[in-house]
Amino acid sequence: NAGVTQTPKFRVLKTGQSMTLLCAQDMNHEYMYWYRQDPGMGLRLIHYSVGEGTTAKGEVPDGYNVSRLKKQNFLLGLESAAPSQTSVYFCASSTQGVGYGYTFGSGTRLTVV
Amino acid sequence: AQSVSQHNHHVILSEAASLELGCNYSYGGTVNLFWYVQYPGQHLQLLLKYFSGDPLVKGIKGFEAEFIKSKFSFNLRKPSVQWSDTAEYFCAVMPKSGGYNKLIFGAGTRLAVHP
Numbered sequence: 001n002a003g004v005t006q007t008p009k010f011r012v013l014k015t016g017q018s019m020t021l022l023c024a025q026d027m028n029h030e031y032m033y034w035y036r037q038d039p040g041m042g043l044r045l046i047h048y049s050v051g052e053g054t055t056a057k058g059e060v061p062d063g064y065n066v067s068r069l070k071k072q073n074f075l076l077g078l079e080s081a082a083p084s085q086t087s088v089y090f091c092a093s094s095t096q097g098v099g100y101g102y103t104f105g106s107g108t109r110l111t112v113v
Numbered sequence: 114a115q116s117v118s119q120h121n122h123h124v125i126l127s128e129a130a131s132l133e134l135g136c137n138y139s140y141g142g143t144v145n146l147f148w149y150v151q152y153p154g155q156h157l158q159l160l161l162k163y164f165s166g167d168p169l170v171k172g173i174k175g176f177e178a179e180f181i182k183s184k185f186s187f188n189l190r191k192p193s194v195q196w197s198d199t200a201e202y203f204c205a206v207m208p209k210s211g212g213y214n215k216l217i218f219g220a221g222t223r224l225a226v227h228p
Contacts, residue, residue, distance in 0.1 A: 033215070043157075056213075
């Protein structure tokens with residue numbers, strides 16, 4: 001029962017480098033989300049997806065792109081990393097039914113130097 | 114704009130003390146309400162949730178929360194905290210309609226419980 005799996009767990013990037021964070025869920029959830037967590041700011045929604053092949057912008061989408069080619073996977077890309085993107089990134093998934101909570105991944109700690 | 118406000122950023126208590134963490138939200142429609150907990154180095158875990166019905170909800174580990182609609186509040190309580198409750202606590206709101214289950218989080222409250 002893996003739930004939501006994020007890879008990698010840690011990463012250090014140089015400014016301007018690119019990378020992709022992978023989120024995989026095995027619960028057949030329709031909805032998936034990417035959040036970033038910063039001290040004193042809680043979690044802020046970057047992008048989300050309500051189904052395979054669909055994505056939408058959240059609260060803080062600038063500098064990020066996402067793709068959901070398969071229902072179980074939701075990828076978050078940074079095309080040109082900036083120090084302001086140093087954060088902990090959490091992926092989550094949810095069923096389509098209204099009111100259900102999320103299942104969170106264990107997070108990716110990204111440092112951009 | 115929708116927002117969630119948690120009044121206390123840091124709380125320090127001794128074991129056996131009572132806990133109340135405040136949470137207020139700003140949203141015109143009906144909502145589902147959640148409290149999540151994040152233990153050091155771990156991901157968020159659901160403590161409790163309110164969808165409808167009895168405004169006093171009980172969660173895991175002895176936590177409870179009360180929804181007061183007129184005050185747009187959903188405060189978290191525990192009668193007697195333990196050292197193992199040291200964690201960060203997040204209140205979150207989910208609009209019931211048109212939101213694709215998007216959660217709006219508060220900034221969090223760090224709780225430190227001393228033996």
